[in-house]
Amino acid sequence: DADVTQTPRNRITKTGKRIMLECSQTKGHDRMYWYRQDPGLGLRLIYYSFDVKDINKGEISDGYSVSRQAQAKFSLSLESAIPNQTALYFCATSDRTGEETQYFGPGTRLLVL
């Protein structure tokens, strides 16, 4: 079984709809991250969480919110989806070694019509 899983893997939604992307991990890591990737570009950080009670904005948090329900679960919500949020979304985890190795999920492909 994969260490970092994301659901759904693909999603089509309409402008204005609220949707949630979910991430679960079995690595026992405290730190979790949400990134988005647009075609031809590198990943950009949306939100990150260092533990259950810690939530921090990344470089492109506008239009998104997150929830850290447990150490193993970190959800990303689009409150009112818009077409320019069409992208590939990745969840990642890391431990506290200080050397910052991150482990990524397989991604969720989101299309907003």
Added chain:
Amino acid sequence: DAKTTQPNSMESNEEEPVHLPCNHSTISGTDYIHWYRQLPSQGPEYVIHGLTSNVNNRMASLAIAEDRKSSTLILHRATLRDAAVYYCIPIQGGSEKLVFGKGTKLTVNP
């Protein structure tokens, strides 16, 4: 965050060595140098990282310049499965995030 410069693309032949360069002239003394790769339709995958000394693991080797302003990821024998975008990422220990640039797209020819 230290800025990085990588070639947009490189090509290699199967079973030949590949040297992927990265310039990070603004790196600080406590930044680790991480390399990740992203295969088509997959999430990024950790490859290797180092601080000052050259590093080897089962996937690759990392050669770090003495002044730490550049590094080279070495794939000793490229395979078709190594075709991916390779990202060089300096990051301070304990920092909260990886900053991904555009990376180098490696094409491996049969």
